[in-house]
Every structure is written in C-alpha cells, then in structure tokens.
Amino acid sequence: MTSFDADANDAQLWSDVRAGDGESFGLLFDRHRDRVFRYSLRLVRSHVDAEDVTAMVFLEAWRRQSRVRLVNGSIIAWLLATATNVARNRLRSAARYQRMLNKIPRPEPAPDHSMSVLDGLAAEPAHRTVQEAFRRLNRRDQEILSLCVLEELSAPDVGELLGIAPGAVRARLMRAKRRLIHTLDVESLKEPLGETR
Amino acid sequence: MNTDDENPPVFDESRSAAFRVVLVDVAEIGTEQNRRFRVVQRAWTIVPASLLILGLSAGTFLRSRT
Numbered sequence: 001m002t003s004f005d006a007d008a009n010d011a012q013l014w015s016d017v018r019a020g021d022g023e024s025f026g027l028l029f030d031r032h033r034d035r036v037f038r039y040s041l042r043l044v045r046s047h048v049d050a051e052d053v054t055a056m057v058f059l060e061a062w063r064r065q066s067r068v069r070l071v072n073g074s075i076i077a078w079l080l081a082t083a084t085n086v087a088r089n090r091l092r093s094a095a096r097y098q099r100m101l102n103k104i105p106r107p108e109p110a111p112d113h114s115m116s117v118l119d120g121l122a123a124e125p126a127h128r129t130v131q132e133a134f135r136r137l138n139r140r141d142q143e144i145l146s147l148c149v150l151e152e153l154s155a156p157d158v159g160e161l162l163g164i165a166p167g168a169v170r171a172r173l174m175r176a177k178r179r180l181i182h183t184l185d186v187e188s189l190k191e192p193l194g195e196t197r
Numbered sequence: 198m199n200t201d202d203e204n205p206p207v208f209d210e211s212r213s214a215a216f217r218v219v220l221v222d223v224a225e226i227g228t229e230q231n232r233r234f235r236v237v238q239r240a241w242t243i244v245p246a247s248l249l250i251l252g253l254s255a256g257t258f259l260r261s262r263t
Binding site: 025104 | 206208213218219221223228238
C-alpha cells in the first residue's frame with residue numbers, strides 16, 4: 001500500500017491515496033501545489049486567498065476521490081478544473097473546510113514581494129483590463145480559457161477531463177474567446193470614463 | 198519582459214508545510230482526522246440523498262391526493 005516513491009506517477013500515488021496512504025497525498029501536493037497555486041492566483045485577488053483555494057482543491061480531491069479523473073495518467077487537469085469551481089464558490093468551500101484551514105498559520109501582515117509584482121502587472125492598464133474581463137466571464141468560460149489557453153492543455157485532454165468531445169471543447173473555447181473579446185470591448189469603453197486624470 | 202515568468206509566485210513555505218501535515222493526516226487511514234473526515238464525507242452523501250428521497254416521497258404523496 002505504502003510506496004513513499006517520489007518518482008511514482010500520479011496514477012500510482014492516487015491509487016495509494018485511495019487505499020489510505022497519507023504520504024502519497026503529501027507527494028501529490030508537493031508535485032502540483034505551485035501550479036495549482038499560480039492558476040488560483042489568476043482567479044482570486046490575493047496571494048493568501050490563492051493559497052487557501054489551493055488547500056481546498058486538495059481537500060476536495062480527497063473528499064470527492066471517486067470522481068477524480070486522471071488525464072494521461074496525471075491528476076493536474078482535474079486539480080486545475082476544480083480550482084476554477086472552488087475559487088468561484090470559495091466562501092462556501094471555506095465554510096466547509098474552516099477547521100482545516102485554521103490549522104494553516106495566517107501570514108504576518110508584511111509587504112509581499114509576489115503581490116508587488118502582481119500589483120505592478122495589474123497596474124498596467126492592458127493587463128488589468130484583461131484580468132477584469134476574465135473575472136466577469138461565467139465559470140464555464142473561465143474554465144475552458146484557463147485550461148486551453150493559460151495552461152495549454154490539448155482539446156482531447158480537456159475533453160476527457162470535462163467528459164465532452166474535443167470538438168465540443170474547441171466550440172466552447174471559441175465561444176468563450178468571443179465573450180472575452182466582447183467583455184474587453186465593453187471594458188475598454190468604460191476605461192476613458194474611469195480615468196479622470 | 199514578464200517578471201512573473203522569471204520569478205513566479207509560490208505557495209508560502211511555512212503555510213505549505215503546515216497544510217501538508219493536515220493533508221497527510223486527513224488521507225492516512227486510522228488517524229483521528231481521517232476518521233472525522235470520513236464521517237463528515239458520509240454525511241455529505243447521506244443527507245442530500247435523504248432529502249432527495251423525502252422530497253420525492255412528499256411529491257408523490259401530494260400528487261396522489263390531488
């Protein structure tokens with residue numbers, strides 16, 4: 001049951017997790033933590049919120065273990081898709097996992113370098129506008145754009161993850177891009193009104 | 198060009214280590230945390246299913262009276 005093999009693939013580790021091996025879950029967390037965190041950081045506004053979302057994604061994986069889908073032997077696509085849902089429902093998810101989240105120490109209020117980098121990027125009008133437009137999209141559009149464009153997963157992989165055909169992934173992606181462009185147009189029309197200086 | 202690519206933000210190490218301990222504890226069979234989580238997990242399955250059955254039964258009952 002217990003492999004403790006850091007080189008084991010996700011499928012082996014996940015099988016051990018389902019058999020009740022905690023360390024294998026720890027290894028999966030070590031392997032995918034930062035990617036899920038960076039993905040979550042696009043969906044929420046702060047570093048701490050993105051860490052909480054990442055934590056909740058892994059708790060969701062354990063809670064819904066029978067529903068977890070491995071794509072090409074990897075759990076990462078499922079974790080990223082779940083991050084989209086957790087980020088959108090994070091107040092409800094946080095209430096569910098409050099006791100677990102309380103075990104993670106809250107960071108000291110100190111200047112956060114990564115946030116200053118992000119703030120710097122967000123301060124660029126173009127980046128800020130795209131980020132705002134993205135946040136206004138519905139969950140399905142955010143999910144498909146994040147998986148296909150930002151995470152560069154293939155249409156067959158995303159299709160396998162979401163349980164739809166690759167053609168449907170491409171069609172959904174096209175509609176999501178169209179809505180993003182429309183939202184960007186609306187945002188750019190608002191921009192001059194917002195800038196009073 | 199993009200500083201985000203050169204120095205990507207990462208999960209804070211101390212928070213990550215603390216959370217990893219929680220995760221291992223939750224997943225490790227036989228621990229107190231695992232037992233509690235399984236109880237809650239079962240409740241998340243049983244309660245909605247019970248509510249659904251109650252709702253369907255009530256609906257069937259009301260329909261049979263009309």
